[in-house]
Amino acid sequence: QKEVEQNSGPLSVPEGAIASLNCTYSDRGSQSFFWYRQYSGKSPELIMFIYSNGDKEDGRFTAQLNKASQYVSLLIRDSQPSDSATYLCAVNLNTGFQKLVFGTGTRLLVSP
Amino acid sequence: EPEVTQTPSHQVTQMGQEVILRCVPISNHLYFYWYRQILGQKVEFLVSFYNNEISEKSEIFDDQFSVERPDGSNFTLKIRSTKLEDSAMYFCASTQGTFYEQYFGPGTRLTVT
Numbered sequence: 733q734k735e736v737e738q739n740s741g742p743l744s745v746p747e748g749a750i751a752s753l754n755c756t757y758s759d760r761g762s763q764s765f766f767w768y769r770q771y772s773g774k775s776p777e778l779i780m781f782i783y784s785n786g787d788k789e790d791g792r793f794t795a796q797l798n799k800a801s802q803y804v805s806l807l808i809r810d811s812q813p814s815d816s817a818t819y820l821c822a823v824n825l826n827t828g829f830q831k832l833v834f835g836t837g838t839r840l841l842v843s844p
Numbered sequence: 845e846p847e848v849t850q851t852p853s854h855q856v857t858q859m860g861q862e863v864i865l866r867c868v869p870i871s872n873h874l875y876f877y878w879y880r881q882i883l884g885q886k887v888e889f890l891v892s893f894y895n896n897e898i899s900e901k902s903e904i905f906d907d908q909f910s911v912e913r914p915d916g917s918n919f920t921l922k923i924r925s926t927k928l929e930d931s932a933m934y935f936c937a938s939t940q941g942t943f944y945e946q947y948f949g950p951g952t953r954l955t956v957t
Contacts, residue, residue, distance in 0.1 A: 775949060829900045
């Protein structure tokens with residue numbers, strides 16, 4: 733069973749702090765990795781995707797990938813109350829058709 | 845910015861009825877998907893569609909489900925005889941390929957009574 737694991741949280745951080753979200757995956761053949769933000773009752777909104785080992789930065793967000801250790805993380809700098817949401821980690825398995833397997837998500841709460 | 849669109853936003857139907865959920869993927873994308881999310885649970889893959897045929901489907905996607913791309917823009921999911929347990933948010937998604945973003949539509953909330 734190909735799985736993606738996330739701590740369900742909630743992860744509570746004060747406004748302005750760095751939030752660190754982690755995800756591990758079981759399939760070593762996984763090719764690309766996605767972080768989505770999901771507000772209650774809404775659809776997943778793509779934040780970052782990464783497919784090479786190392787860091788990828790986009791504004792306040794940094795995705796980190798370590799394929800040897802099979803983990804991917806998302807750092808959110810200068811966290812804002814509007815960042816409060818559930819963050820979904822999704823992994824593109826090596827099946828050739830790009831289906832995503834999702835984790836259960838980590839709920840992030842940013843307090844003013 | 846291009847986006848995936850879905851209609852309707854909310855569909856209420858009675859058990860045993862047929863429903864069709866509609867999606868317009870991003871125009872230059874090649875791979876299309878349906879996912880669902882039961883309230884409080886994780887997003888689950890249903891089916892992928894490439895080159896006008898199903899490329900992969902999950903165990904959830906049984907004979908009651910079908911997908912179609914009736915023209916160059918629409919992508920539909922049909923549930924022939926809905927069950928109470930089909931109540932969920934259904935998301936359409938699309939991508940250009942492996943090393944590209946996969947974007948989700950706003951979803952259709954299906955309620956089966």
